[in-house]
Each structure stands twice: as structure tokens, then as C-alpha cells.
Amino acid sequence: MTSRLTCRELIEFLDDYVEQRLASAERARFDDHLGRCAACRQYLTGYQGTLRAVALASAPDAGAPPEVPDELVAAILASRRAS
């Protein structure tokens, strides 16, 4: 019988769990631990929330259109003409 995961082992391989890279037996051990450990369930919620927050904050349409400084455009085009 395989041993139960500790919290440390679960968190060490959390990326593999959330990105679904674990084999089914390993995934079952994760699910077993999560079923018994409220602290790790909460940690997982926060971890997934972090990944979602980063994804939302970096979405291509997030925020104002990027600033296009005229002087930088002019300098790049001047370098191009000089090359």
C-alpha cells in the first residue's frame, strides 16, 4: 500500500497537480490528502486563485493600450534609415 502524502509533498508537486501532469495513481494520492486536510485545500484554493489573478492581470486586452512614445518611434526609424 502506498504511503499517504504529507503537506510538504503535496505542495512540492502542486504545479504538476494543477497543470494535470500527474499520473492517475499520484493524482489519487493528492485527492486523498486534500480530502483529509483543510489547510491544503485552502492552500490550493489560494494557489489556483494566484494563477488566475496573474492570468487575468496579464490578458492582452487588460488595461489601456500600450503607450507609444513618439521620440522612441522616431529614434528607431532614424536608426533604420542610418543602417
Place this chain on the structure above:
Amino acid sequence: MTDRCEGELLGALKRGDERAYTELVQANTGKMLAVARRILKNDEEAYDATQEAFMQAFKAIGSFQGDAMLSTWLHRITVNACLMRLRHRKRHPETAIEELLPQFDETGHRIESGPAWTEDVVDRLESAQLRKVVRDAIDRLPDNYRTVIVLRDIEGLTTEEAAVALGVRPEAAKMRLHRARQALRTLLAPHFAAEAE
């Protein structure tokens, strides 16, 4: 930009059409500068890196086969120009982030669980507020952790591509990314836990 327009633009660039170069620069400078600012955290260096990236692209345009979008190609060149600059900065020893990582007792169990998150709190925040909270937290990470999370989770590189860009093995990049995400979770928790109350 449609495929046809992209192909026409590429053809004009290869012929040396100056109007095509103006179009390319005007369409991509803002995005490339934003990438450079996220990686370098320094306006002056970001300007220089953007200019360097364009100079490299102009030299290489003749051999570019159009197997990626021009904007994607320019993005990669910009990332590499920024990373080259980071490598040439004075090297600092890796900053410890242990205090931002989960703590365990001798049996491997969590010592402290920290503030609770609610599942949908991230989706309830207004996007400008969310972006500010996340960007500020990322900026608080030590450079070596900030860079890997910017490359992988914001600029969209794969872990393998980020490893090549950073000059480390894929396993090292994967571990650094995991630690960066854990530290970021700790830094974001007070915002999202407070929001949940």
C-alpha cells in the same frame, strides 16, 4: 492584421520599403516597450532594449520565413534583448524567499495556513484594481523569481523556453517558478482574504 496583410507587409519589409518599416515600428513599439518594462523595471533600459530589439529584427528580416506572426517574432527578440541586459547587470546572489514559502513541521505537515481565500474573489475584483495588486506583488519578488514568473505566466513562454532564456536547466526553471508562485500567493493573500471578509 489578416494573414494576407501580414504577408504583404513582410514582403514589403524584405524589399526595403521604408513605409513598411514605419508601419512595423508604429504597430509594435508600444507592445515591445511594455514587455521590456515588465522584465527590466527600468524605463531607460526598456527604451534601449526596445531599440536594440528592432535593430536586431531589421538585420534578420531577410532571413525571417514568416513561420510566426511578426509580432510574435518581435516579442521573442525583445525578451532576449531584455534578458541579455539582465545578464550584464551586476550579479547579486539569489535572494532568499523562504519567509514567503509555506512552513512545515518535522513530519511534513503545515504549521500555519494563513488567511483564507474565497474561490471567486479574483473574478469579483475590477480589472484595473486586480492588475495593480498583481503587478505590485510581482514587483516585490526578488529579481530571479520575478523574471521567471514574468516570462512564464505573463509573457507566455513555456517552462523550457524560459529555461533557455534564463540559461538554466528546465528543472531549475520549473522549481524557481513554483517557488515564485508560492511567494506570490503569500503576497496576494492579504488582499484577497481581506476582500472576502
